[in-house]
Amino acid sequence: MFNASAALFLGWLVGYERYLHGRASGSQVYCLVCTASCALATVFGAGSNVAGSILTGIGFLGAGIIVKSGVSIRGLTTAALVWSSSAMGILIGLGHLEAAAFLALLFIVCAAVIPKLEHRLPAQKALAVEIDYCPGAAPAPEVVRDFLSVHGLSIHAESLSVRYEDGRYRLEFMIVADFRQDERTLISTISMELQRIPRLDRFSIARTTRA
Known part of the structure; x- marks a missing residue:
């Protein structure tokens, strides 16, 4: 008992x-x-x-x-x-x-x-990014890589994939980011800059979680 x-x-x-x-x-x-x-x-x-x-x-x-x-x-x-x-x-x-x-x-x-x-400790986290291109536009991974490099970011190894559906391409990848930076500021900056990619229709950014 x-x-x-x-x-x-x-x-x-x-x-x-x-x-x-x-x-x-x-x-x-x-x-x-x-x-x-x-x-x-x-x-x-x-x-x-x-x-x-x-x-x-x-x-x-x-x-x-x-x-x-x-x-x-x-x-x-x-x-x-x-x-x-x-x-x-x-x-x-x-x-x-x-x-x-x-x-x-x-x-x-x-x-x-x-x-x-x-x-409170240094760490790198991943952001999941999806980019949908306008119909007829070809994906340009090198443009995305250059963009990330300028901002001190990089694509996670082996995470880059390209999908073609309903007449348009989708680029999917993981961004490796240093989250000692302010997370909201970092995501906001990435969001503003991604809009400059040519022939981009829409995109999404999501914080990955393992909890």
């Missing part, structure tokens, strides 16, 4: 961090995963393959949380934390409450503190 209560509390603790930041899945998911894992580990003990089976099963649950939208992927951190909650439950079920509590603290630090720290 005590183990189950401890698992419920630690599962909620980790889940609340996700809930607080508006991420996918509510705290109840973490509570259920952690408590159920604890119950199974308590009943079957360490002498069976139950731990591996639990972690594998929760892996499928986590996969359902991950959503890919264009070049962005959401839910990776949440899926990892759901899987990690099952590991906490297993530890509690096997009598390692202190280890589980320490893991819960580390999980919260990883999810809440490390991203804030990384935002």
